[in-house]
Amino acid sequence: MAQSPVSPPAARRARRWWNRPWIIPLAVLLGAFVVWKVPPWLNFDPQRSPIPMNPEVPLHYAMMTLHIGFGVITFVTVCLQLWPWLRARHPAIHRYSGRLYVFAGMIPSALLSLGLILAGPLTVFGQIGTAIWAGLSIFTTVMGFVRVRQRRFAEHRRWMLYSFAMATNVITSRAVAYFVLYLPGIGPDIISFTRFQVEGPWLSWMINLALVHWWLRRTDRKRGRRRPGLGRAVPGPAQVG
Ligand code: HEM
Known part of the structure; x- marks a missing residue:
């Protein structure tokens, strides 16, 4: 009897949740953040700024609105970049949106x-x-770009996933801040201090890096790479997800 090309355990693995279209929840999450955070900045009026501006820094409001504008480009393009279907079917879009992610998203936003x-x-x-x-946002993004120019696609994938971890820190930091609210025995002083000085600046990007690192190790094992990150070139952008 002819054997099925996909063995039952492999078929079961393929159905696991991480193989499902996670791009949709990701896009919804990033879209929700944009819808929540961006409209209050769209009146372009420093007097009605959603957060207090430093009167000693005249460019504070301009820097903030530009930062957020580049942040929105980052979020839109990162969804396009991670979308496996788009990479496979329209590699040219992956290339152009990747350049936008690097030069009109992450790098200017982080600078x-x-x-x-x-x-x-x-x-x-x-x-x-x-x-x-x-600094890590810029470094990981530049490394991802340099590696793809060198056609070292495996390393490009790794650096860009680390870059993604940095870009989505703005989401994780809010989630961690809300989690801290419900920790027992934490008073309002600690909550307001940690929210701005610990969760976003330190804790959440470390969590994101650890999660992406775990994901990379897991998928590297699955792909049978013995020495991840040493530049085994894979055929093309369609396969870097
Ligand atoms: C690339 C790495 C990023 C770094 C290092 C970074 C850092 C910062 C910093 C220092 C502030 C000012 C906080 C304050 O003065 O209270 C800020 C504000 C903000 N950032 Fe970013 N950011 C990054 C990426 C992004 C991205 C991708 C978005 C997506 C839209 C974004 C959206 C915002 C928003 C909406 C604010 C205003 C604060 C608020 O309304 O809660 N940032 N960011």
Whole structure:
């Protein structure tokens, strides 16, 4: 009797939730953040800024609105970049939207955040953590771009997934902040301090990095790579997800 090309355990694996169209929940999550956070900035009026502006930094509001604009481009393009169907069927779109992600999304957004770090209400502790986050955002994104130009697709995939971890820190930090609200024995002072100085600047990007690292190890094992990250070229962008 002819054997089925897909063995039953493999078929079961293929049905697991992480093989399902996770791009939809991701797009909904990032879209919800944009719908929640962006409209209050669309009046372009510093007097009605959703968060207090530093009167000693005249460019604070402009930097913030530009940062958020580039952040929105980051979110739209990161969904396009991670969407396996689009990569497989329309590699040209993957290339163009990837350039937008790098040069009109992550890098300008993270560079502007360096100004926001100095203008905003963060303590030195929070400033250092956020500066590391911004630095890692730029570094991982540049590495992802350089590796794809070198056609080292396996490494491109790794760096871009780390870049994704950095980009979505804005979501994780809110989730962690809400989680902290419900921890027993935490008073309002600790809550308001940690929300701005610990969760976003430190904790949440570490959580994101750890999750992506775990995901990469898992999928590397599955792909049978003995030495991940050493540049085994895979055939093309359709296979880097
Ligand atoms: C690339 C890494 C990023 C870094 C390092 C970063 C850093 C920052 C910093 C330092 C602030 C100012 C906080 C304050 O003064 O209170 C800020 C605000 C903000 N960022 Fe980012 N950010 C990044 C990416 C993004 C992305 C991708 C978005 C997506 C839209 C985004 C959306 C916002 C929003 C909406 C605010 C205003 C604060 C609020 O309304 O809660 N950021 N960010």
